[in-house]
Amino acid sequence: MFFSYLYPNCCGTMRMNKKIKALLHLVDDPDQEVFDTVAHQLLNYGTEIIPNLEHLWEITEDEAVQFRIEILIHRALFTKLQDAFLEWSKEKNPSLLKGALLVAQYHYPNLDIAAALALFEQIKRNIWLELNNFLAPLEQINVINSILYSYYKFKGHELTERNADLFFVNQLLENKKGNVYSIGIVILSLCEALDVPIFAVNLPRQFVVGYFDSLFNFFSSDNEPIQNVQFYIDPLNGLVYTQSDVDVYLKKINADGNQDYMQPMTNKQVIIQMLEELAITYDYNKEEEKAIELRQLISIIA
Secondary structure, three states, X not given: OHHHHHOXXXXXXOOOOHHHHHHXXXXXXXXXXXXXXXXXXXXXXXXXXXXHHHHHHHHOOOHHHHHHHHHHHHHHHHHHHHHHHHHHHHOOOOOHHHHHHHHHHHHOOOOOHHHHHHHXXXXXXXXXXXXXXXXXXXXXXHHHXXXXXXXXXXXXXXXXXXXXXXXXXXXXXXXXXXXXXXXXXXXXHHHHHXXXXXXXXOOOOOOEEEEEEEEOOXXXXXXXXEEEEEEEEOOOOOOEEOHHHHHHHHHHOOOOOOHHHHOEOOHHHHHHHHHHHHHHHHHHOOOHHHHHHHHHHHHHHO
């Protein structure tokens, strides 16, 4: 059955009081206004009502009513996800990996977070065993690239493929296939955990990460360090680019001279950009309702 696959942990129903029983009985009412009222009251119970709706779906033969039930279940889950994104966005330093897992929960509402984190920790440990304090910046990146692209066989796919699954970090961690966003976010999260100064860089039409040096001016009273990019890394394949390479690219697209392109992005900015690209993918695949919902999530974060 469809929902038993999507929501395997939804076992057992809420206590069936008279009000819930009456509301469920009205889900098939042909009057749209009646259904809208019923839907609103059922959704007030949150995700706890999902097992009851699943059971109703199983005993219902009318496909139109089943579709109504599917919509109700999705609304309950999406409301919960909106609340989770709001809570995440209010954190002082929201975790990038946590934000990416929330994005994945849009498509995989019953995602096993613990299993995904265990896979992430395994990769982190393998990199940590190879890193040491005597490695130069480029040597550190070579170690990370070797583990990800040679040992784990990460394979990057272009955004132009417009495959939504490539955005979800749980799929990347399980299947080793992703795009610049899923792979990039895993790299950024790994480097943050391992104290490697890698940050996302807001280059136009690209999503790349940069190795940043913090330079201090000892003749100035300003304690704020100057962030200097030593080199750039393409998450798609781990290739390293110099500042000269980036300057040539910016000049080619007539975007040179904008210093904002050299500034590290915040975790919120990365997740917003990821959601925007995912929404474009859903638009491309004629799934407009999903694209609309993703832009609602963007408005919550922004």
